Amino acid sequence: MENIRVLADQTRFNLFKLLINNDLCVGALASRLNISKAAASQHLQVLRKAGFVRGEKRGYWTHYSVEKETIRTLASRLVEMIDSASPNGLVCIKARPEENTSQKKELMKMCCNDCCQQPEKLKGTPQECKSVTPAKAGVQK
Secondary structure: HHHHHHHOOHHHHHHHHHHHHEEEHHHHHHHHHOOHHHHHHHHHHHHHHHHOEEEEHHHHHHHEOHHHHHHHHHHHHHHHHHHHHOOOOOHHHHHOOOOOOHHHHHHHOOOOOOOOOOHHHHOOOHHHHHOOOOOOOEEEE
């Protein structure tokens, strides 16, 4: 699941999109994305190490394609994450009933001091956010 980060790079994501429906060599990928062959090759190496693409030697050239089963597995994991989310929508970490208090403490470290702020309070600068109350922001209780 951690490998999903490699798709955050726009060039790698574009390579990935091209390879979903096509088996292409480095030269073809480079020319379609207007990047050098060396850059395309380096990006493909990252995608290959992450398990998203594979290379197949065809004569002199190596053609790359998406590892569709890996992508299906990743997609099913993402669906599981979504399905296991709170049925009532987003819940503040402070309000979540965690069995494991150390897990809750870890989550709280990642959270801001007041994670239950209204979205209206987050629109301005940090100084403005602290001074806005739900009544001032037009939020009805």
